Amino acid sequence: MGTPYKFGSKSGNTKSFDCSSFTQYLFEQAGISIPRSSKEQSTFGTYVPRSELKPGDLVFFYSPVHHVALYIGNGKILHTYGEPGVTINDLNSGWWDEHYTTARRVIKQ
Secondary structure, eight states, X not given: OOOOBOTTOOTTOOSOBOHHHHHHHHHHHTTOOOOSSHHHXXXXXXXXXXXXXXXXXXXXXXXXXXXXXXXXXXXXEEEEETXXXXXXXXXXXXXXXXXXXXXXXXXXX
8 A cells, every 4th residue: 555656667566556567466466467558458357347346356447448446345446546656445436436437357256
């Protein structure tokens, strides 16, 4: 939590993350390889309707996609952007709710 956000952070760097390097890092910790960019990640795995989200699903924002977060359950997402860096937000209210685009399941559940 709080690791700084830096656009274009390199894969494997843990001193700073951008949104997609962060999700890529999280999946690598579980031994799962996913693409580097949020756009590429948005076509990886299997489509999941918002009503069926489960912890571990990737959720995407904007159209075209250029932000990704990890759904952690109970309507919460783990991700990184600007200040405060890595953080948790509520998917179902405010900006995140309004800009939600799609979700993908990479982990077979």
